[in-house]
Amino acid sequence: xxxxxxxxxxxxxxxxxxxxxxxxxxxxxxxxxxxxxxxxxxxxxxxxxxxxxxxxxxxxxxxxxxxxxxxxxxxxxxxxxxxxxxxxxxxxxxxxxxxxxxxxxxxxxxxxxxxxxxxxxxxxxxxxxxxxxxxxxxxxxxxxxxxxxxxxxxxxxxxxxxxxxxxxxxxxxxxxxxxxxxxxxxxxxxxxxxxxxxxxxxxxxxxxxxxxxxxxxxxxxxxxxxxxxxxxxxxxxxxxxxxxxxxxxxxxxxxxxxxxxxxxxxxxxxxxxxxxxxxxxxxxxxx
Numbered sequence: 001x002x003x004x005x006x007x008x009x010x011x012x013x014x015x016x017x018x019x020x021x022x023x024x025x026x027x028x029x030x031x032x033x034x035x036x037x038x039x040x041x042x043x044x045x046x047x048x049x050x051x052x053x054x055x056x057x058x059x060x061x062x063x064x065x066x067x068x069x070x071x072x073x074x075x076x077x078x079x080x081x082x083x084x085x086x087x088x089x090x091x092x093x094x095x096x097x098x099x100x101x102x103x104x105x106x107x108x109x110x111x112x113x114x115x116x117x118x119x120x121x122x123x124x125x126x127x128x129x130x131x132x133x134x135x136x137x138x139x140x141x142x143x144x145x146x147x148x149x150x151x152x153x154x155x156x157x158x159x160x161x162x163x164x165x166x167x168x169x170x171x172x173x174x175x176x177x178x179x180x181x182x183x184x185x186x187x188x189x190x191x192x193x194x195x196x197x198x199x200x201x202x203x204x205x206x207x208x209x210x211x212x213x214x215x216x217x218x219x220x221x222x223x224x225x226x227x228x229x230x231x232x233x234x235x236x237x238x239x240x241x242x243x244x245x246x247x248x249x250x251x252x253x254x255x256x257x258x259x260x261x262x263x264x265x266x267x268x269x270x271x272x273x274x275x276x277x278x279x280x281x282x283x284x285x286x287x
Contacts, residue, residue: 044246168238
């Protein structure tokens with residue numbers, strides 16, 4: 001009898017040891033990828049997926065918004081979904097929900113307002129929760145809000161006169177502008193519009209270590225490394241940073257070689273409006 005008990009005891013110890021090793025391995029990561037997205041590009045693609053789709057856009061029209069904070073093991077993808085039992089609790093983020101609706105907004109209006117937060121918490125937040133600084137919903141989402149205030153791509157790109165407009169930009173200039181400000185490599189991501197065939201800036205990633213220090217991003221995908229630039233955008237074409245939802249524009253809009261004097265005047269006007277909105281955002285961010 002005693003031998004049976006001893007056998008069961010040793011078996012349980014071995015089982016728990018293996019389970020803990022697997023859990024730690026599955027939940028192991030060393031980089032936090034902070035991903036921002038350009039709402040007008042996201043909205044454009046969402047609307048074109050289905051004619052019944054519509055968008056939620058932030059009140060601060062010209063800001064980048066949070067897509068997510070993604071714990072990542074260098075050289076791999078993931079981990080993901082580290083605790084399926086830990087369901088997102090909306091009441092936990094009630095103190096910051098109004099800011100989330102602006103700066104971590106679910107652009108896909110045909111889906112539930114909280115669906116993006118639920119997805120990000122389940123897939124990424126439960127993995128980030130191994131850090132005491134991110135071990136609940138409020139801490140996790142609050143960190144995203146702090147970073148979007150500190151590193152919003154709107155104000156970073158503006159330093160190098162890169163603004164939403166009808167002009168295209170070289171992706172090298174976008175990448176280098178961010179790198180010059182942050183002193184670390186970002187990742188610049190694009191989508192190709194199915195109708196116009198133009199390349200649109202979609203997301204920008206910056207990376208942190210587990211102590212929240214900025215570090216160089218190091219994407220897994222080999223096709224993201226192009227002449228020292230981390231991007232999936234084509235280097236052969238200009239990248240557009242749209243100032244309107246694409247469904248409101250047509251293909252001729254993107255022909256930057258055929259601008260009328262009115263177009264140039266409009267761009268100048270939009271430039272100063274953009275600066276004004278950025279100043280308003282910076283005032284909010286420093287409150």
